Amino acid sequence: MPREITAFSNPLIKRVRELRDKRHRREQRQFLAEGLRILTEARETGRLPQTLFYAAASAGHPLVNALSIDVEAAGGESIQTTPDILSKLSGKDNPQAVVGVFDEFASSLDALERGKADIWLVAERLRDPGNLGTILRTGDAVGAGGLILIGESVDPFSVEAVRASMGALFTVPVVQAEWSEFVPWLRSGPGQLVGLSLDTESDYRAARYASPTFLLTGNEAQGMPPNYAAECDLLVKIPMLGKADSLNAAVATAVMAYEVLAQRRG
């Protein structure tokens, strides 16, 4: 097993580099996560990379050492490499100290325990990986039970989404489902489906939320389809005082989620 790789032409480097591409992630069922903060968060939640790359200059860092030891103890591989190769793997000029290759994990609707959280996040056809990661990060902060991605969504395992999640990909369960699967599952137990809409007079601060609340955010450009809105138990609006008619999707989700949290906390 290689312990040190310094050649760009190494086939493992080529294979790992390909994980920046969705098609290769699907084929290999693995994804990349970068940075000591994110990998340490993953480790603390019990998720270790199959392969860990670290720069020679980081070899003495206690968190890098701890990661390296745990990865090898779990049967993975820990590889010292050069800053240039780390740059190539991460696609950034200033590479992080570590890059990890993780096996993909996915949850399913049936695996979610809706009673374990007051707030669940549901996003429809989310397009922007930064928004997806930011919504996961907010989900972690408000104690959300998980994020349910409806329809054709950006890949939660993309490098950009993992980066924007700041590690929350490892702490907040993510499920991908069709609307036709989600609705029967939702209606099979308690849960209030709350949608953000422009076509309502109900202010999000005046509304009262039931537990568990499922907060539905529509597509960034188009909002949610009418039949989705019709399925909601409650439609609310966030006041918009300016010229714009919508907030960023991750911002709208966070403003809503913190209102629900505030009501829960009393």
Place this chain on the structure above:
Amino acid sequence: MPREITAFSNPLIKRVRELRDKRHRREQRQFLAEGLRILTEARETGRLPQTLFYAAASAGHPLVNALSIDVEAAGGESIQTTPDILSKLSGKDNPQAVVGVFDEFASSLDALERGKADIWLVAERLRDPGNLGTILRTGDAVGAGGLILIGESVDPFSVEAVRASMGALFTVPVVQAEWSEFVPWLRSGPGQLVGLSLDTESDYRAARYASPTFLLTGNEAQGMPPNYAAECDLLVKIPMLGKADSLNAAVATAVMAYEVLAQRRG
């Protein structure tokens, strides 16, 4: 004056393409904005591009026509071009229907009328153009008087920031200032400086905000320096129930701003 450009080698195309680069924006004191929605918003606030590029396929669109007529009436130039050249200008595979070249505009602290708004946004060493644009978009929505960028900040006129602002760059005044200029200006009139901090027991929902409120958001990675926190009239925290110790900077700003707005509205 050219009315149609189809050659990549055209010197104007080269010069406009260079506006994607900060150094060239500084030299030329111009910037790019893309998309019919953003350019129409700009037009409605009285800002027209010096040069408007539109695809031949969009020539019949009423909003494109309206822009084109106004640009030429104001002494600017309206240029029909190809999708490939629009792609090159915008750096996106799917180009927007229109790209505009605007003269940079900047406000100064002394030009701000603090009495005209209850909420002002202040961001310290903001690094991410998407965060900057998203904060402007939130600022528009909450009726903020402006965004004051403290210290070494990402360029508000970068293509990514303009795009993320969804037009709010044209509706929300932006000022760049040093902390050493900002504090004397702030203290020369009414205003409560409120900072987000991890080192306080004061919950953001329990705190009471005075008008005008200046909401200070610290750098994405490091938060705000201790002397900035010491200058604040009030430090508050947003509850974090998960593993992460911070929210995305644009999310934290929005959660705070909507709380201030809710208190103002009753």
